[in-house]
Amino acid sequence: MRNASLRLAAWQPHPGALRAPDRMRDWLTTEGSLTARLMAHSAAFRVRRLHQQAATCLADEARTIGLPRRGRVWEREVLLECDGRPRVFGHTVVPMGCTASDWPLFSALGERSLGTTLFYDPLVRRGQLEYARIRAGHPLFRRVRAAIGGPEDTLYYARRCVYRRHQGLLLVTEVFLPAVLDLKRPTTQQNTK
Numbered sequence: 001m002r003n004a005s006l007r008l009a010a011w012q013p014h015p016g017a018l019r020a021p022d023r024m025r026d027w028l029t030t031e032g033s034l035t036a037r038l039m040a041h042s043a044a045f046r047v048r049r050l051h052q053q054a055a056t057c058l059a060d061e062a063r064t065i066g067l068p069r070r071g072r073v074w075e076r077e078v079l080l081e082c083d084g085r086p087r088v089f090g091h092t093v094v095p096m097g098c099t100a101s102d103w104p105l106f107s108a109l110g111e112r113s114l115g116t117t118l119f120y121d122p123l124v125r126r127g128q129l130e131y132a133r134i135r136a137g138h139p140l141f142r143r144v145r146a147a148i149g150g151p152e153d154t155l156y157y158a159r160r161c162v163y164r165r166h167q168g169l170l171l172v173t174e175v176f177l178p179a180v181l182d183l184k185r186p187t188t189q190q191n192t193k
């Protein structure tokens, strides 16, 4: 392989390390539920589930979720769409050792947003956000392109976060698509995030 390191993103604890344009940084640093913010920016919000299935975790997420390289996970991938256009690609993994009682609603989510269960469940603890640029060569880059097309010579800004509940954990990665920058601020919150 020409450059195996491209398969690994350099996850950073601070968004400034990405040197993202200001408006993208504003999205990357969204506090609370991203679903709630996207809903506030659109007349019609939809979670389009691409798949939810058994899979192998990505090389740069194994350690973060306490699995060996090529550990087995349940994987869910979605597009978060506002007014008919995908704005965020969501990739979530749950180690296979986690039980249904750790994440009772996960397997039955369908096209409901994971955010609606994570942010309203008092037992869920949220970890530190990490940020990275996702470039060609990274598996998520290929999956985004398979889902929405887009040029090969681009990069995406992403963030990820571990959520814990009982003994279980899940890792949510959100890849922000350029179309997120086309969203208009909600009229009721002109001067807020």
Ligand SMILES: C=C(O[C@@H]1C=C(C(=O)O)C=C[C@H]1O)C(=O)O
Residues within 6 Å of the ligand: 032, 033, 034, 035, 036, 047, 076, 077, 078, 080, 088, 089, 090, 091, 092, 112, 113, 114, 115, 116, 118, 172, 173, 174
């Ligand atoms: C974590 C959240 O949930 C969103 C919902 C997702 C899903 O349903 O799979 C994936 C990524 C998230 O952006 C959120 O709203 O903040």
